[in-house]
Amino acid sequence: MALGRARGGERRIDYWPGFVDALSTLLLVFVFLLTVFVLVQFFLTREMAGKDDAMARLQAQIRELTDLLALERTSRDDAESDLGSLRSSLALMQQERDRLRSEIVAPPDEAEQAAARGRAEALASQLAQQKDVAAQALSQIDLLNQQIAALRRQMAALEEALAISESKDKESQAKLADLGRRLNVALAQRVQELTRFRSEFFGRLRAILGDRPDIRIVGDRFVFQSEVFFDPGSAGIRPEAIPALDKLAEAIAALEKEIPSDIAWVLRVDGHTDNRPIQTPQFPSNWELSAARAIAVVQYLVGKGIQPVHLVAAGFGEYQPIDAADSDEARAKNRRIELKLTER
Incomplete structure (x- = not known):
C-alpha cells in the first residue's frame, strides 16, 4: 500500500518509446x-x-x-x-x-x-x-x-x-x-x-523479470536456464514458470505496439540442451527435446496474445554449447532457452 501511494504521488517519465x-x-x-x-x-x-x-x-x-x-x-x-x-x-x-x-x-x-x-x-x-x-x-x-x-x-x-x-x-x-x-x-x-539500444531493452527485461541468477544477458541474447521453465527431460512448462512467462508476454506485447508495422522483426526462441543423450519415445534425441521446448514457449506466448508473425522457434540440441567443459556446472549452463530480437 505504501508503494502504491508513493507511485501515485509522483509522475514517471517513460523513455522506452523514444528508445524503440x-x-x-x-x-x-x-x-x-x-x-x-x-x-x-x-x-x-x-x-x-x-x-x-x-x-x-x-x-x-x-x-x-x-x-x-x-x-x-x-x-x-x-x-x-x-x-x-x-x-x-x-x-x-x-x-x-x-x-x-x-x-x-x-x-x-x-x-x-x-x-x-x-x-x-x-x-x-x-x-x-x-x-x-x-x-x-x-x-x-x-x-x-x-x-x-x-x-x-x-x-x-x-x-x-x-x-x-x-x-x-x-x-x-x-x-x-x-x-x-x-x-x-x-x-x-x-x-x-543498435548495440546500445539492445542493451537498454534487455536491461528493461531484467527489471521486469527481476535480478535472478538463472536469467542473464549473453551478447545479443537474453538467456534463461531451462530449469526456469522445464523439468529435466520434459518439454512441459512448469507451473512455477508461469509468472515469468506472463511478464515476458507483457513486455513483448508492449513492444508490438511501439515498433512500427513496416519494420519486419521477430523474437527468436532458441532451445538448447546439454550433451547427455536422451532416448525416449517422445524425444529420440536432444534435437527433438530442444525444439519441443522452444515451441512450448512460443505457443504459450501466442496464447497470451503475441502475434505468431513475430515469433520463431528453433532447436539446436547440444551442438551450440556456451561452456564446453565436461562438468555438471557446464552442462547446467548449456541447458537453456535464449531470446533474440532480430530481423525477419
Missing part, C-alpha cells in the same frame, strides 16, 4: 545502407568485369600485332639482304661489262671480237634481269615499310585505348574503395548505436 523509435530508425537506415552497398557493388563489379574483358581483348590484339610487326621486320630484313646481294651482283656484272667493252674496242682479231660481243650481250641480258629483280625487291621493301607504319599506328591506338581503360578502371576501383570505406564507417556507427 530510435531503434527502428537505425534498423531502417542500416537496411537502406546495406541495400545501397549491395547495388553499387553489383553494378561496379559488372562494369569492372566488362572492362577486364575489353582489356584482355586489347592486350591480345597488341600481342598479335607485335608478332605481325616482328614478322614484317624479318621479311624486310630478308628483302634488304637480298637487295644487297643483287646490288653486289649488279656491280660485278657492270665491271665485267666494262671489261668486255674494252676488249671490243681493241680486240686482237675478229674471232675474239665476236666472242667478246657475245659475252657482252649475255652480260647485258643478265644485267637487265638483275635490274628487274632489284626493282621488284625495292618495291617489296616499300610495301613492307608501309605495312610496318600501319601496324605501328594501330599499336599506338590500341595502347592509347588500353591506357584510357586502365585509367577508368583505377577510378572505378578508387570510387568503390571510398564507398566501401564510408559505408563501413556508417555501418560501424549504426551497429554501435
